[in-house]
């Protein structure tokens with residue numbers, strides 16, 4: 273049994289890690305942290321975890337983390353960096369859900385996150401945790417940088433086309449909409465029920481911090497620089513991301529065949545038949561990315577639709593998939609449940 277800890281277990285992705293790990297046969301969660309809720313049992317904050325987890329929140333210290341086999345950082349950016357130098361001395365695999373080690377270029381990270389990087393020497397040690405692209409490198413990584421939620425939906429949506437070299441690389445438009453849990457659990461007026469309910473809006477159209485991460489990932493897939501327009505939106509629901517991606521074909525290909533073959537062996541990517549429209553509720557609480565690709569009438573524009581649960585395939589589920597790969601466990605351990613519908 274792997275000894276696992278979660279730093280930031282009162283947050284939405286931390287609680288999702290706990291929910292999934294409570295049904296995982298290869299691990300024992302022994303440490304959950306929160307600075308604000310020290311001493312409180314989990315179920316006081318998350319009654320869904322009653323009878324599944326009887327741990328209490330503890331203060332996060334490098335000393336406690338050093339005794340683990342695996343630590344998940346489900347913390348705001350900057351936190352994992354600040355503790356990493358101490359932790360890296362020990363034999364602990366770090367799986368970071370934050371943006372701290374996702375971007376390889378330190379200057380780009382500092383420009384978008386507006387602070388100096390706290391552990392620059394470790395950036396090159398980190399492996400980007402998108403199994404469908406990087407599975408082999410994840411097997412030996414000691415620092416796994418899990419992708420952001422929007423980047424997961426967009427990269428999985430475009431990977432087959434980029435690997436085929438079949439689209440214009442400077443003519444990609446992404447409209448993506450997220451549920452409100454994407455913004456985390458800390459209180460903000462903009463995320464109150466009365467502010468988001470019964471409304472729909474774009475944000476970050478002049479530059480969102482997931483843009484450089486998406487560009488880096490798509491460029492890795494294409495083998496050359498990829499540009500895109502990325503506009504996130506806020507949807508008045510708790511979980512889910514729906515990315516609608518518009519691309520222009522440069523040559524004629526059998527798109528459905530390309531997608532079906534590219535993901536034939538992927539346990540967590542489901543390609544729907546041509547003409548379908550995936551729904552966010554069909555992946556709620558699951559680690560699945562559900563995709564459909566349709567051709568717009570009379571032209572060379574393709575519309576790719578990609579849905580994920582931002583807390584699961586977009587965060588905690590993908591982090592656990594990476595842990596399973598890293599430790600040679602069945603990749604789907606703990607991650608097999610179907611979505612709750614209706």
Ligand SMILES: NC(=O)C1=CN([C@@H]2O[C@H](COP(=O)(O)OP(=O)(O)OC[C@H]3O[C@@H](n4cnc5c(N)ncnc54)[C@H](OP(=O)(O)O)[C@@H]3O)[C@@H](O)[C@H]2O)C=CC1
Pocket residue numbers: 279280281282283284285286305306307308309332345346347348349351369370371419420421453454455456457458582583586587
């Ligand atoms: N929400 C989502 O859909 C996704 C989130 N992410 C990323 O995952 C990370 C966690 O997100 P989310 O769960 O939404 O965040 P939340 O705001 O919901 O939770 C943050 C957690 O981190 C803890 N924390 C905050 N500051 C510190 C600190 N300095 N030291 C130790 N612990 C700290 C908090 O507890 P306390 O303050 O009590 O210690 C809390 O448990 C973020 O980096 C986020 O960007 C990635 C993909 C999707």
Ligand SMILES: CC(=O)N[C@@H](CCC(=O)OP(=O)(O)O)C(=O)O
Pocket residue numbers: 369370371419420421422450451452453454455481482504506
């Ligand atoms: C709805 C909402 O606010 N979503 C968040 C998603 C970003 C996120 O989760 O941050 P990282 O993945 O980079 O850590 C946002 O747009 O800031």
